[in-house]
Amino acid sequence: MATALKDIQEDPRERALQEKVATGYQLEDVEEMTDRYKDVLVNTVHIAADLEVVTLPTYSPAIKTSPTLEDKIAIAAACQDELGHAQMMYRILEDFGYDTHSFLFERDPEEWRTFQMLEFPHEDYIESVVSMCYGDRAGYITTVDLEENCSYAPLARSLRKVNYEETFHVSHGERWTKFFWNQSDDSRRRVQETVDFYFPLCAAWFGMPDDLKTRTDQLAYRVRGASNDEMRQKWLSRVVPFSESVGIKVPAHYDADQGKYVLDYEAPIYLDEEKREWDYSRQITWKEQLKIWKKGSKHKVPSIARVISEEWGKDLW
Amino acid sequence: MATKLKSRKKIDQKRERGGTDPKYYEVFARKDSHSELSHVGSVEAPNDQLAQVRAWYIYDQHKWKEMCVVPLEAIITVTEEGKSAKIKMA
Numbered sequence: 001m002a003t004a005l006k007d008i009q010e011d012p013r014e015r016a017l018q019e020k021v022a023t024g025y026q027l028e029d030v031e032e033m034t035d036r037y038k039d040v041l042v043n044t045v046h047i048a049a050d051l052e053v054v055t056l057p058t059y060s061p062a063i064k065t066s067p068t069l070e071d072k073i074a075i076a077a078a079c080q081d082e083l084g085h086a087q088m089m090y091r092i093l094e095d096f097g098y099d100t101h102s103f104l105f106e107r108d109p110e111e112w113r114t115f116q117m118l119e120f121p122h123e124d125y126i127e128s129v130v131s132m133c134y135g136d137r138a139g140y141i142t143t144v145d146l147e148e149n150c151s152y153a154p155l156a157r158s159l160r161k162v163n164y165e166e167t168f169h170v171s172h173g174e175r176w177t178k179f180f181w182n183q184s185d186d187s188r189r190r191v192q193e194t195v196d197f198y199f200p201l202c203a204a205w206f207g208m209p210d211d212l213k214t215r216t217d218q219l220a221y222r223v224r225g226a227s228n229d230e231m232r233q234k235w236l237s238r239v240v241p242f243s244e245s246v247g248i249k250v251p252a253h254y255d256a257d258q259g260k261y262v263l264d265y266e267a268p269i270y271l272d273e274e275k276r277e278w279d280y281s282r283q284i285t286w287k288e289q290l291k292i293w294k295k296g297s298k299h300k301v302p303s304i305a306r307v308i309s310e311e312w313g314k315d316l317w
Numbered sequence: 318m319a320t321k322l323k324s325r326k327k328i329d330q331k332r333e334r335g336g337t338d339p340k341y342y343e344v345f346a347r348k349d350s351h352s353e354l355s356h357v358g359s360v361e362a363p364n365d366q367l368a369q370v371r372a373w374y375i376y377d378q379h380k381w382k383e384m385c386v387v388p389l390e391a392i393i394t395v396t397e398e399g400k401s402a403k404i405k406m407a
């Protein structure tokens with residue numbers, strides 16, 4: 001059970017650390033941490049590590065279906081990058097008593113903490129490039145925020161390489177999304193259909209709206225610097241102009257009166273997972289949404305099980 | 318509810334990490350002759366040879382001119398006397 005924010009504010013050690021990191025102080029060692037700080041930091045890295053690894057079963061089916069050898073190499077290279085990112089997260093977690101081997105291979109797939117955006121194995125190469133364009137962009141915005149603002153210096157430093165590599169994933173995604181948009185009527189239709197599915201998934205990557213979010217530890221301890229809405233805004237300010245410049249339709253626009261980008265719908269909305277279709281006329285409650293996120297898509301457990309048992313070989317090439 | 322897996326990867330702790338305690342190496346590299354040799358990251362490996370391989374494949378963001386690995390235990394701290402080095406990660 002989470003401690004109430006009031007309790008932390010009253011604990012002088014916790015409050016002292018909050019005030020210290022608010023001035024830009026960075027921690028280098030576990031010894032400097034309070035329990036509360038350690039908790040929120042480890043939690044953040046734990047989820048980040050899981051999210052890096054699940055990109056493998058999500059992207060890898062496209063290795064089989066992508067049209068040319070270059071495309072196969074591009075996907076495999078991105079997967080290798082993501083596993084490298086996971087390795088760095090593990091290296092950090094080990095300083096907090098995690099054992100990488102059991103963390104990776106001995107946990108039950110249900111226990112993995114993944115986000116819906118990465119829980120749908122790619123059906124073709126177009127889905128992979130659209131996902132890099134919109135999804136890796138979303139991931140990049142969260143990891144850049146950590147690199148720039150995280151009060152745990154070893155994590156901030158390690159993300160320099162991660163972010164450097166993510167820029168390649170995003171620009172690869174943008175270049176090929178544009179290519180397929182212009183290649184043929186069929187490929188254009190497929191790009192639009194894929195964006196229709198991914199856009200709300202990626203917008204939800206940043207979590208609940210700020211006014212509904214109760215846990216603010218990540219910000220209070222400056223484990224990250226920007227709020228959910230601030231990061232979502234940053235994402236929208238990149239993907240909406242990109243989409244408009246290409247001609248791709250997205251359910252968001254710039255609102256001149258408010259001076260910011262806004263979604264054309266009010267989240268959360270219902271997703272038909274089988275058809276991969278959003279029903280904009282059917283709003284669900286946040287309670288229902290959280291339950292769906294917690295459970296994961298139907299692909300989540302089989303995907304992670306493949307990673308754990310290393311069943312790749314036969315059908316891959 | 319736990320998922321029944323058809324097969325689980327068997328891990329030979331001795332072979333893959335040389336025992337149950339992890340051994341760490343810090344990775345240093347320079348991009349070209351004019352750049353400083355700087356700390357780029359950290360790997361866990363049971364021996365020097367695997368540390369070399371892991372460092373080369375994980376920190377492959379540049380075509381390094383020079384790269385080397387140093388066992389963490391070999392690093393003698395000056396500013397943090399008596400404690401282990403805090404340089405972990407890039």
Ligand SMILES: [Fe+2]
Nearest residue numbers: 052081082085
């Ligand atoms: Fe990544």
Ligand SMILES: [Fe+2]
Nearest residue numbers: 082136166169
């Ligand atoms: Fe990526």
